[in-house]
Amino acid sequence: MRPLAHSIADLRERARARLPRTLFDFIDGGAQDEATLRANTEALRAVRLLPRALVDVSELDTSVELLGRRYATPLVVAPTGLAGLLWPRGEALLAAAAAARGTAFCLSMMSACSLEEVHAAAPAPFWFQLYLLKDRGINEALMERARACGCEVLVLTVDTKIQGPRERDIRNGFTVPPRITAANLLDMLTHPAWLARVGLGPAVSFGNLAGSACASRDVVSIARFAQDQYDQTPSWTALEWVKRRWRGPVLVKGILDPRDAWLACEHGADAIAVSNHGGRQFDQAPAALSVLEDVAARVGGRAQILLDGGVRRGADVVKALAHGAQGCMAGRALLFGLAANGEAGVSRALEILQEEVRNTLVLLGQPRIDQVDARCLMREPAPGS
Template sequence: MNAYNISDLRDAARRRLPKTIFEFIDGGAFDEVTLRANRADFEKRRFMTRVLTDVSICERSTTIIGTPASAPLVLAPTGLAGILHRRGELSASRAAHAAGVPYCLSTMSTCSIEQIAQASEVQRWFQLYVLRDRGITKTMIERARSTGCKALVLTVDTKVQGPRERDMRNGFTVPPKFTLGTMIDFARHWRWLIDVGLGPKVTFRNFDGTAAQSGNAVTITQFIAGQYDLSISWKDVDWFKSVWGGPIALKGVLSPDDARIAVDHGVDAIIVSNHGGRQLDGAISAIDALPGVVEAVRGKAEVILDGGVRRGSDVVKALCLGARACMIGRAWLYGLASGGEAGVAKALDILIKEIDTTMTLLGRTTLAELGPHCLVAN
């Protein structure tokens, strides 16, 4: 595959996918200010290099809330990966396993928790959206535990869906609707059409056998409005901890005050995230929010940066600011869309090599050597 960086994979994804589907993954909420800030605020940070240090061996393996990882990376949970490539979550989990990094499966996946567990040996985490029906929520937690998921990721920034105007304009639904407009778009992307459009019906597989699985084409906003619990609050975190009984991470925290409360509730990791700019537009970028959260947590929980990572150097910058690891969302989705499992493997290979190159040129060969001193204050 002729891709030198994640941007090349994005171009390839744009070519392979119908516009409706590409815009679903690429887009953000409202004016996409936060989406752009997630990138721009990485780019404004600069390294301070050191020279003449022995960089012949670079050590970047780590653990992330107890899960071993060959690099400080986790594949972020993304719903509907199977709309990009048939059984997309399975392909991604296999590529993650081969690269030695954890994979976080979304509640909204098109392969079920059990399908992934049966067909992939990856170190799995499970991401949970809290549903109004606590019975289904509890069953999902039990399914995640019994299939060997190592951590529970509670996404807390999605009480309603951030308005994504590209999806509204395109009439994006699950499964994709065949209208005159979409049919022309689909037909122009015949590889996708054969693989996904004419393949098995794309649905939220974790909801099979529940009332939530309507069988009709719905917008994601409609699905969320029907299912998600608007009343969830801090007291529920204790309930999740007791039902799950293992490492738990909160995804979608930006405020140091929330980070402190999370630590008081015994959360193991805080994922600093604005959902890749897909929820509250105008929210602070993930990388700008990171230092405040790291300071508030004072080492009592691990901090994971999520949002805007497109280069290995972004990962190194986040680690310099105190992150234990980074989650990547669109970076692996672009790979998946452009080349299935091989495409995700390519995305991971690109990022991991870029981490190595960055650390080498920075003159730091272990993760422990990274810190704010490796960056110029901005």
């Protein structure tokens, strides 16, 4: 029997071993030089927490209320397109593992499994993520379907005007569904388990957009689809439109500038994800953590705030809360688990993160996660003091 993975880094190595390079790079990579991708994790790693001594930590409470529902830990499975390329029915497995661990799961509009497939597999209500399209009729129909599938929260991603320039994908000739070519034949053949499970299985496509122009394309065509279909002329009234149509909590994902956070609140956002899309869009953007405190100050409690980007340790969640967030989204951490071992791998990734959150709170001497605040942070002394 294989030994258990002990960290998200272990799961990443297993994902790297099990996936053809094209697929590993698709989840692991970011835009251009990947500076923003690295900045996300480095900013979190650089934070120090200041532990208190002789505190009774025998009764831990890591649960939080996010957008009307209580969860075991302040962690949300971020929306990730095409998880079904890593493992058959990938999104359904993510949803099932998240529900079993009391964690919120957000389905991407660009998922391989459709809303209805995930609804059939997930024992708990989930969240749904939407991109604004020029054809608002498609958006409206997706919102209707999401509501019929019991989705509680709508996540509106606002940082994707065009598809980010992901050079690993372009270099690797990434396609949806993946195609076996002379250039990648050896790579595919040396990953027989993935090949048998996914590569030679039913063609993976965008389950929610079946029949649309986005089915079955190479990365260049997907980028063109995005360019053609993503609405590049939206204004904040689009958020009001979504809010009216959805009639439930709306989380705006992809905010970095505190002025935008304020505008999102003014136009009806119930929550905000401070996010640079995991470094996959704009490679000049700051680390999500680096703007979190300013965003939280500007929001002033009018909306809940999630940090999204770079979460690889439970301590990262605690650090985000100490900077003013009420929770975190994590994308790759769970995808590494999925690629490593299907639903069991996702469950292990969540277990690792949840255990690490508890472990961090105990060592920090702060038994209640909802009382983590800036006093838990080790601030660098001011110059000259």
